[in-house]
Every structure is written in structure tokens, then in C-alpha cells.
Amino acid sequence: MSKPNVIENIKNISLVVLFLTTVLLLYFFWGNISFDGLKSPSIQVTGEVPETAVILRPEQIILNFGAENYTVVPPGELWYNNKETGSFVEELVRFGPAENILVEEITYEKYQQVKGIKSIWASFNYAIPISDFCSNFGITKLQSYDVIETVTEIGYSTADRGNSLFIYDGKNRKQYRLLAEDPKDQDNKGNTKFPALIDSIEAEGYNIYYPISSYLGIANDTLVPLSVEANLRSFPFLQDTYSYQTEKISVIAEKFFGGNFDFVRKITEENGTVIYMYGYGQNVLIVNTDGSVEYKETQLSGNTMEQSFSGALETALNFIASHGAWESFEGAKLTPHLKNAIPLPNNEKGYRFTFDIEINGNRLYYEEGEPVTVDVISGQVIYYKRHFIDFDQEDIEAVETYTAENAFSAVNLIAQNCKYIYSLLHQSGEVNETSDLDVMLNEIAALVKDMKIGYVKLADKEATEIPPVWVVTVNDTEFYFDLYTADPIGYSE
Amino acid sequence: MRKLIVVLTVVLSLLCSTIVASAATDPNVILVNPKSNSTVYSNNLLISVKLTQPKSIKVSVFEEKQVVNGTLSAVNVNTLTTSNGSINNASFTSVSTGVPALFESKNNLSFYTKQMSLKPGLYRIRIDTLDPAGKEIFTRNSYVVVKEKTEEAEAKIFETPQSGTMQFLQNLLKTIFGD
Numbered sequence: 001m002s003k004p005n006v007i008e009n010i011k012n013i014s015l016v017v018l019f020l021t022t023v024l025l026l027y028f029f030w031g032n033i034s035f036d037g038l039k040s041p042s043i044q045v046t047g048e049v050p051e052t053a054v055i056l057r058p059e060q061i062i063l064n065f066g067a068e069n070y071t072v073v074p075p076g077e078l079w080y081n082n083k084e085t086g087s088f089v090e091e092l093v094r095f096g097p098a099e100n101i102l103v104e105e106i107t108y109e110k111y112q113q114v115k116g117i118k119s120i121w122a123s124f125n126y127a128i129p130i131s132d133f134c135s136n137f138g139i140t141k142l143q144s145y146d147v148i149e150t151v152t153e154i155g156y157s158t159a160d161r162g163n164s165l166f167i168y169d170g171k172n173r174k175q176y177r178l179l180a181e182d183p184k185d186q187d188n189k190g191n192t193k194f195p196a197l198i199d200s201i202e203a204e205g206y207n208i209y210y211p212i213s214s215y216l217g218i219a220n221d222t223l224v225p226l227s228v229e230a231n232l233r234s235f236p237f238l239q240d241t242y243s244y245q246t247e248k249i250s251v252i253a254e255k256f257f258g259g260n261f262d263f264v265r266k267i268t269e270e271n272g273t274v275i276y277m278y279g280y281g282q283n284v285l286i287v288n289t290d291g292s293v294e295y296k297e298t299q300l301s302g303n304t305m306e307q308s309f310s311g312a313l314e315t316a317l318n319f320i321a322s323h324g325a326w327e328s329f330e331g332a333k334l335t336p337h338l339k340n341a342i343p344l345p346n347n348e349k350g351y352r353f354t355f356d357i358e359i360n361g362n363r364l365y366y367e368e369g370e371p372v373t374v375d376v377i378s379g380q381v382i383y384y385k386r387h388f389i390d391f392d393q394e395d396i397e398a399v400e401t402y403t404a405e406n407a408f409s410a411v412n413l414i415a416q417n418c419k420y421i422y423s424l425l426h427q428s429g430e431v432n433e434t435s436d437l438d439v440m441l442n443e444i445a446a447l448v449k450d451m452k453i454g455y456v457k458l459a460d461k462e463a464t465e466i467p468p469v470w471v472v473t474v475n476d477t478e479f480y481f482d483l484y485t486a487d488p489i490g491y492s493e
Numbered sequence: 494m495r496k497l498i499v500v501l502t503v504v505l506s507l508l509c510s511t512i513v514a515s516a517a518t519d520p521n522v523i524l525v526n527p528k529s530n531s532t533v534y535s536n537n538l539l540i541s542v543k544l545t546q547p548k549s550i551k552v553s554v555f556e557e558k559q560v561v562n563g564t565l566s567a568v569n570v571n572t573l574t575t576s577n578g579s580i581n582n583a584s585f586t587s588v589s590t591g592v593p594a595l596f597e598s599k600n601n602l603s604f605y606t607k608q609m610s611l612k613p614g615l616y617r618i619r620i621d622t623l624d625p626a627g628k629e630i631f632t633r634n635s636y637v638v639v640k641e642k643t644e645e646a647e648a649k650i651f652e653t654p655q656s657g658t659m660q661f662l663q664n665l666l667k668t669i670f671g672d
Contacts, residue, residue: 067535067642106651113650159650177651208537208608215541215606217525226539226608411541415602437602438545 047325049317050336052136052310053080053089055355057337058122061088062223063201066118068214070223071206074361078201079122080137086200088122089137091192092154095165095180096140102179103144106166111175114157114166120198121155126341127171128152132309148176156194215411218445224411229404230453232362232468232483237457238390239291240328243272248329249287255323256285256295290461292369292387295323297380304349305378309341312351316374319381326357328390334359339370350377357388359455360396364389365471365478367492368459389457389466408486410451413470416486418444421472421479424491430475449473456480458490519622519631521546525604527618529635532570535642536612542605542620544598549623552605553593557585557615557636567614570638587617595623611639 057075064070080089095101115121127150134141152170156162165178180191207228212220241249253276254261260278267275276285286294307315320326326336339356355372357364364371366387375383414421422440425431431443450473455466458480468483480489526541527533542552558565565586596605615638622631 067537068533069535069537069642110650164651210539214526214539215604217541217543226606409604409606411604411606415604416600418602441602 047321047327049321050326052313052317055313055317055336055338056124056128056136058124060123062121062123063198063206064115064117064119064121065198065202068210069202070209070211071201072209072223072225073201073206075122076361086197088120088197091156091194091197092137092165093139094192095178096191097180098140098142100181101142101144102181103142103147104177104179105147106175106177108175110177111166111168114159114164115155117157117159118195118198119155119157119159120194121153123153124151124170125339126152127169128341129309136310145178148174156192158195162195212445212448216414216441216445218442220446220448222448222450224448224451227409228407228453230407230468230483231399231402231404232453232455233399233402234465234467235391235395235399236464237466238330240330240386240388240390241287241291241293243274243287243289249274252287252293252324252329253285257283290387291389292385293324295381295384297382299377299382300380303378303380306349307376307379309351311379312376313338313341313353315376315379315381316351316353319374319384320372320386323384324386324388328388330390332389332391332393334364334371334388335361336372344375344377348377350375350382359391360400362468363452363454364466365454365456365469365480365492367456367480367490391466405484407453407483408470408481410470413472413481413486414444414448415441417479417481417488420488421474424477424479425474428477428493444474447474449475453483456489459492460490517631518633519548519620521548522550522620522622522631522633524618524620524633524635527635527637530637532638532640534640536610536639538609538611538616538637538639540605540607540609540618542596544596544603544605546601547599549595549597549625549627550605551593551595551621551623551629552607553619553621554590554609554611555587555617555619556590556611557617558588559584559586567612570613570615570640585615590616613640615639 057079059075061073061075061078062070063073075088078086078088081087128136129150130145130148131141133139133151134145148167148169150169150171151167153168155166157164157166163180165180167176167178168174169176208226209223210226212218212222212224215224241252253264253266257264257276257278260283263278264283265277267277269275272289274287276287277283282298284294284296286296288294326334328334335358336355337358338353340352340354342352344350344352353372353374353376354370355374357371369387370385371387373383373385374381418437418440421444422431422434425444425447426433430447434440450471452471454469454471456469456471457463457466467489469489470481470483470486472479472481476493478492480491481487482489521544523543523545524541525543526539540552540554542550544550557568559568560566565588568585590609590611594605594607598605615636618635618637620633620635621629624630
């Protein structure tokens with residue numbers, strides 16, 4: 001073959017290769033496809049994924065023993081335990097027989113009436129689609145349940161023959177009665193042992209609660225404990241990350257970008273915030289100076305997959321498990337629970353999940369932000385933020401050894417901090433100006449939605465300790481007070 | 494003139510006397526719960542007293558009993574008579590249920606709260622306002638009737654009462670077709 005022909009052949013082959021390469025590169029750029037598409041799509045879950053039935057936990061369980069005798073208990077094993085003995089969920093599963101359950105909508109007044117007598121109620125902060133509620137807890141879902149869209153509260157009452165469950169659909173603000181009628185058994189109580197469960201809790205003794213109306217003489221049926229004993233104490237903590245921990249931050253970033261980490265740009269801002277960016281911003285990781293980590297991913301085009309509530313939650317839990325899991329980056333263990341689940345707006349097929357965490361059975365509140373937030377659209381996590389704390393487990397175990405002492409009286413906490421609470425409500429325009437202490441008390445008492453104890457992570461970046469607190473929810477504001485002195489510590493709107 | 498001065502002195506001393514004050518109630522000490530002359534269907538009673546000034550109070554609870562066949566017995570609350578909304582207590586004997594509780598408030602707004610387990614009967618809640626020396630300067634008495642917690646298991650909220658005709662028809666259908 002002559003030399004000119006060889007050169008021509010080489011040129012032709014080069015042109016073909018260049019042409020094909022150009023087509024391939026244009027395909028990727030125009031198609032907005034990540035190189036991740038070339039890899040296996042499955043996420044390598046490295047951490048433990050908690051059971052969904054454990055994550056889906058009510059905010060509280062309220063027991064009415066009758067004649068204005070109440071108690072409020074944390075859900076814990078009373079709500080669900082895998083030993084299948086003496087739990088709320090066990091009794092829900094047992095309710096039946098399935099072929100005789102009728103569903104009827106009832107009025108708000110009837111619903112309040114059944115709550116006013118011997119009963120037990122589990123209240124969630126969010127609305128769970130009925131099909132997901134039943135599937136997650138192993139409850140047989142009947143066709144008659146289709147009239148109910150979501151479950152926000154579920155309970156059992158001894159009203160009438162004590163053979164009914166009651167559901168509040170928070171999304172549509174409707175109340176339902178599930179009546180288990182077995183014509184062959186006139187004494188049928190719907191096959192459940194709820195009455196025995198209520199009686200056993202009453203017999204074991206309980207921390208007594210009364211409605212605010214009983215303490216303060218103002219109409220409000222929010223339950224408040226007469227007294228609380230606790231052994232909570234302040235403990236020291238550290239941020240999950242600090243700006244100077246460059247190697248640690250790099251290792252964290254690698255978890256999010258995997259094999260693409262070499263193609264990632266790193267930007268360090270003047271204030272110490274570190275940003276990792278892949279491509280033209282398809283994947284962004286922000287390590288903030290407060291120790292929080294944010295990850296954003298551009299939604300894949302053409303991805304319109306419908307995903308159920310449970311499916312989206314599972315996607316979120318798997319993602320969290322493979323990107324830090326439920327512990328600080330130094331290994332401090334935290335217990336998660338779903339705090340809220342909001343469908344994303346603008347017809348986006350997904351949810352925003354926020355999670356709260358507990359340390360040794362006590363909830364850790366945040367004055368600013370949330371511990372974990374995850375946005376899931378069509379099976380893809382497009383936003384993830386985690387803001388954990390690091391602490392020494394030995395400090396927590398030391399707290400556990402302290403003797404329980406009386407927390408500050410809940411009612412006198414409100415009385416003592418009347419002016420403080422009122423001034424903040426006035427600042428936000430929720431109440432009118434007044435100097436009359438009685439008027440302030442009456443207005444605040446009517447607006448109190450909840451009172452609980454726990455720990456709080458303050459927004460102050462100089463804070464080095466986590467204090468134990470009373471958390472008073474007035475309208476949509478959480479006020480934090482020292483658990484033992486009732487001194488105001490902070491608030492969160 | 495001298496007689497006038499004597500009369501004025503007596504009148505003023507009566508007006509300023511603590512004897513008069515002890516019969517009056519303290520407007521800054523209010524029994525929020527239970528409401529006076531109310532009935533409570535529970536053996537758990539919450540006592541809530543509101544103080545709107547820095548004060549010291551003493552709270553005592555007495556069971557009002559009556560002599561029946563020579564012995565002191567609990568008042569039969571089902572046959573209690575009232576007149577003009579107040580309880581006729583002329584024949585009762587007060588029996589203390591325990592040591593009076595002392596409570597001191599240093600704020601302009603505070604609450605004394607206590608839960609008591611009581612048997613059915615008639616009770617009198619006495620609240621004394623104390624001066625710095627511990628002497629009672631104001632007294633307030635309120636009555637409350639405690640009755641047994643009623644059985645609510647048969648509370649009928651959804652079953653509507655039926656007319657005689659409807660009940661007859663229902664029974665007839667049950668007879669024909671069974672349950």
C-alpha cells in the first residue's frame with residue numbers, strides 16, 4: 001500500500017472516531033445525563049435502615065380513664081413492639097372480624113364526645129395515607145376503608161358497645177367510625193383487648209394530667225401534667241464538623257460523590273463554608289460552618305415515576321443510611337422518628353420528610369432548623385440536609401445515674417413567664433397590646449397547644465452544652481424554658 | 494362632743510379590725526378548681542388556687558360529716574339539700590382530711606395546685622390568707638360534692654332511641670329472619 005493511501009486511511013479513521021466522540025459527548029450534554037447513569041443505579045446502603053413501623057410513630061398516646069382522669073405517655077413500646085404483646089398496633093391488627101367492619105363518617109361533635117369517655121388515642125403530626133398506614137403496620141385494609149384518605153389520629157373508645165375504632169383524617173378534616181359488628185356475638189368488643197390495655201395502664205399507676213381549663217379556668221383541653229420528675233441534666237456537645245477538619249470533610253464528601261469525586265470542584269468561601277460541585281451544579285454538597293451538611297441533586301429529566309408515601313419514605317431512609325446514617329460522623333448514636341411528611345407543592349410527585357431525634361429516650365429539640373430534612377421526588381432524593389451533634393456517650397450514661405427530681409411546675413411556668421411569652425406573641429402580631437396580667441394569662445392559656453420536656457440545641461453558635469428544658473408550644477411558636485428554674489432560654493418559630 | 498369622739502373611735506376600730514377582716518374573703522386569692530358548690534364525678538380531685546399578689550396561704554380540706562344513729566358518717570350526697578345555690582350545712586361536723594398545706598407566692602401571679610384522692614362525700618375547701626406572722630387575715634370556704642366515677646361503658650352516643658313502632662318492627666324482622 002502506498003504511503004499516501006496509509007495516511008489517508010489514518011485520517012479517515014481519526015475523523016470517524018472524532019465524529020463518534022462528538023456525538024457521544026453531545027448526547028450526554030444535551031440529554032443532561034450524569035455519568036452516574038453508566039454505573040449500577042442501586043444505592044449501596046452502608047448503614048442500618050430503621051424499620052418503617054418504628055419510624056412512623058405517633059407524637060403521643062393519650063389515655064382517658066374516665067371522669068376527667070387522663071395521662072399522656074410517649075409512644076415507645078406501648079405503640080409498637082415486635083414482641084407482639086400489649087401494644088396499640090397489636091390491637092389495631094386484631095380489630096375485626098374483617099368481614100363485619102362498617103365505615104361511617106361522623107360529626108366533629110360525636111368524635112369529641114367519644115374522646116370524652118374512657119378511651120385511648122394515638123396522634124400523629126402528619127397525615128399517613130390509609131393504604132400506607134395499613135401496610136406498614138400489617139393491618140388488613142378493607143375496600144370499605146377507601147372512603148378514608150389519611151390517618152392523623154386513631155383511637156378506641158368504650159362508647160356504645162365498645163366495638164368501634166375512630167379515625168381522624170387530618171388532610172380532609174373528617175372523622176370516621178369503624179364499627180365491628182358481629183351479629184352472632186352481642187358482647188363482641190371488636191375482638192380487641194383495648195379495654196384491658198387501658199385498665200392495665202391505670203392499674204400500674206400513671207402520671208396524672210389535667211386539661212389547662214382545670215388549672216387556669218380558661219377553655220383549653222390541652223393536657224398538662226400536674227408534676228413531672230426527671231433526671232435530665234445538661235451535657236456537653238460538639239458540632240458534627242468544623243471548618244478546620246478538612247480531611248474529615250473530604251471523607252464525608254466522598255460518600256456523596258463516590259467514584260465521581262475526582263471530577264468534583266471544591267470551593268471554600270471566606271466564612272469557611274465548603275462547597276463541592278459536580279458538573280454544572282447537578283450535584284452540590286455544602287458543608288456549613290455550623291456543622292450541618294446539605295446535598296442537592298438536580299431532578300433527572302423525564303423522571304415522573306409515581307411513588308407511594310411508603311416508597312418515598314423508604315427511599316429517604318435508604319439514602320440517609322448510606323450518607324452518614326443515624327449517628328454523628330464520630331459515631332454518637334441517635335434514635336430517629338418521622339416528625340413531619342408534607343407533599344411537595346406544584347404537583348411534584350414527592351414528599352418533604354423531616355425527622356426528629358432522641359438521645360437516650362429524650363427528644364432533642366432544635367431552636368433553629370431540623371435534625372434531618374429529605375426531599376424525595378419520583379424515587380430520587382433531590383435534597384438532603386443533616387444537622388447532628390456529636391457527644392460522648394459516657395456523658396449521657398452519667399446523666400442516667402442522677403436521681404430524678406421535680407421539674408418546675410408546668411402551670412406556674414406559664415404564670416411566671418406570662419409577660420415574656422406575651423411580649424413575643426405581640427411582636428409577631430398574634431395578640432393585642434395590654435398591660436393587664438390577667439388578660440395576658442387568659443390569652444396565653446387559650447393558645448397553649450402542648451407542653452413537654454426534653455433537650456434543646458440552641459441556635460447560638462457559641463453554645464457548648466445541651467440543656468434540659470420545658471418546651472411550651474403556643475400557637476406555632478415553641479418556647480424553651482429551663483426544666484428546673486423555668487427561666488426562658490429561647491424560642492423557635 | 495366627747496360622746497361623738499367615742500362613737501367615732503368605736504366605729505373606726507370596728508372597720509379597721511382584723512375581726513371584721515377574717516370574715517371577708519381575699520379578692521387576690523381565687524379558687525379556680527373545683528368550682529364552689531359543684532359536683533365532681535371522680536375520686537381524683539384537682540385543687541387549683543390562683544394568687545394575683547405575693548401572698549402566703551393555707552389550704553385545708555375537710556369532709557363534712559353528719560351524725561347518723563349516734564355515729565359520724567359521710568353525708569349522703571344524693572339527698573343533699575341546697576337553698577339558693579348554697580349547701581345547707583347546719584348539721585354537719587367538719588373532719589380534717591390531712592395536714593393543711595402552706596404555699597407562699599413571691600410573684601404577682603402564681604398557682605397552688607394539688608391532687609387529692611377522696612371518697613364520695615361532701616367536702617369543704619378552706620383557704621386562709623396569712624399575714625407575715627402566720628395569722629389568718631382572710632378566709633374563703635367552698636363546698637364540693639364528690640361522687641363515684643360513673644360507669645361510662647354503656648354511654649350511648651351513636652344509638653338513637655327508637656319509637657315503639659320501629660322497635661316492634663325491628664323485633665318482628667329479627668324473629669322472621671334471625672339476627
